[in-house]
Amino acid sequence: MKKYFSRKSLNEYKEIYKQKGLKVLLKKLGWRVFALIFIFYLVRDIILYVIGPKIFLDILSKYGISTDVSYPFFSYFVIVLITIIIYKINKDQRIKILRIGAFLGFLCVILGAFGAHLLTGKLELLDNKSLYNTATSYHFFHVFLILILGILHNNSNLKYIKQSFIFCLLGIFLFSGSLYLLSLTDIKWLSAVTPIGGALLIVSWILLFFGVKKIKS
Numbered sequence: 001m002k003k004y005f006s007r008k009s010l011n012e013y014k015e016i017y018k019q020k021g022l023k024v025l026l027k028k029l030g031w032r033v034f035a036l037i038f039i040f041y042l043v044r045d046i047i048l049y050v051i052g053p054k055i056f057l058d059i060l061s062k063y064g065i066s067t068d069v070s071y072p073f074f075s076y077f078v079i080v081l082i083t084i085i086i087y088k089i090n091k092d093q094r095i096k097i098l099r100i101g102a103f104l105g106f107l108c109v110i111l112g113a114f115g116a117h118l119l120t121g122k123l124e125l126l127d128n129k130s131l132y133n134t135a136t137s138y139h140f141f142h143v144f145l146i147l148i149l150g151i152l153h154n155n156s157n158l159k160y161i162k163q164s165f166i167f168c169l170l171g172i173f174l175f176s177g178s179l180y181l182l183s184l185t186d187i188k189w190l191s192a193v194t195p196i197g198g199a200l201l202i203v204s205w206i207l208l209f210f211g212v213k214k215i216k217s
């Protein structure tokens with residue numbers, strides 16, 4: 001059984017999954033071995049990304065850094081990390097754009113639900129509910145821009161489409177991201193980041209304007 005969990009074997013499984021898909025990988029391994037590998041990664045990731053960070057944040061709280069501040073910032077960086085991973089593991093640029101758009105859309109719905117229910121008391125206490133709503137609105141609108149860029153990718157100027165995507169993605173993280181953090185932590189210097197994100201979003205629309213070209217029949 002040890003050979004199934006060697007570094008060489010795990011790298012081989014990753015390549016099979018990326019190139020041929022889940023069905024081929026499952027056929028190669030059999031469901032029992034596949035289940036063991038899934039459990040291995042599940043346990044590993046829980047330790048790395050759930051238990052480890054929780055211990056780290058608890059240590060910060062002991063040194064006077066409130067969890068009201070550390071948790072939102074930690075969540076922000078986890079979201080950025082997941083986005084980077086999605087970008088790295090997908091080789092096709094069009095698939096990268098569409099999958100990141102889908103992830104950010106899923107995230108927007110979750111954050112919107114949190115703002116409407118779990119975070120309502122905190123946002124009202126800080127009088128920042130309007131900031132949070134603005135963050136989710138612009139986040140939501142620009143998810144559609146990313147999806148449009150993915151759909152247009154093969155029939156437009158690729159240079160402008162790629163640049164528009166990058167500017168839009170950075171704009172979402174800086175504009176909506178800074179507003180999310182500001183509304184939850186009330187750290188005022190974050191408001192200086194918001195206009196930078198807004199400018200990036202504007203540039204992304206301008207780049208889309210130049211990137212669109214007539215589709216060949």
